[in-house]
Amino acid sequence: MKQLLDFIPLIIFFVLYKMQDIYVATGALIAATAVQIIITYLMFKKVEKMQVITFLMVAIFGGMTIFLHDDNFIKWKVTLVYLIFAIGLTVSHVIGKSAIKGMLGKEITLPELIWARVTWAWVAFFLVCAGLNIYVAFSLPLDVWVNFKVFGLLAATLGFTLITGVYIYQHMAKEDAEAKSSE
Template identity: 70%
Template sequence: MKQIIDFIPLIVFFVLYKMYDIYVATGALIVASALQIVLLYVLYKKVEKMQLITFVMVAIFGSMTLILHDADFIKWKVTIVYVVLALALAISHLMGKSAIKSMLGKELELPNQVWNKITWAWVVFFALCAALNVYVAFHLSQDIWVNFKVFGLLAATLLFTLLTGVYIYKYLPKDNKVE
């Protein structure tokens, strides 16, 4: 259920962009993101830090998009989210508290060098997504950017998650592997 709730603002943005324009879609994205936070809190009594950070960024950059009537601001939000993710993973790892290991380490027992490789792979992935978003957002049409944001980045993230799972599987202790 939580995963479905996570996609609601993105779906609302995409549908309203296709029906109207970037400004209607951006306004709806702000509202949908706020409702998402409320719904997550009501259902789970908890909201993840990254969801709050993303909401604040949607509210700030979305409001700037609407007030200044300039779609470039909402395009930058995507890049900044990926940069924040890359930096958060890198900094937490360098401080000796790998965020990925903290999230998954309770369920998975892996050697430290595997956690290190996974962390740096995700740092590079997020940095590449940020750079690619800048290129697509500011060198291609707005329609291409919206499709890229909604489908391209989502597909890339799902694929990278799958590849990470395949990589992890090789290092699982024999008794943890599903045969």
């Protein structure tokens, strides 16, 4: 349910962009993201830092897009969010408090090396997405960028999440097999 809730603002943005324009879609994105955070809090009594950062970036860059009537700001928002996530993962890992391990470590037991590899893989993924967004946003037409933002980055994120899950599962299975063979 929570994952579906995360996609609603993106869907609203896409539909309104196709029906109206980037400015109406951006305003709706800001409102929908705010509502998403409120609903998330009411349902789960918790809002993740990632959601708050995303909302702040949407509100700031979306607001500048609308008020200055310049779609470049909303395009930069995507890149900056990915860069913030990459920096956040890097810093959390370097100070010994891996954010990914913090999110998943309660349910999954893995060696530190595997947590590190997963963290660095996500850092690389976010950096690649940030770079791709810059290229698509500023080299191709707005329609192409909107489709890339909504479908390309979403598909890439879902695909990379799946790959990460398979990688983690492989290492969980090895640990479980080793534990059973030693019994």
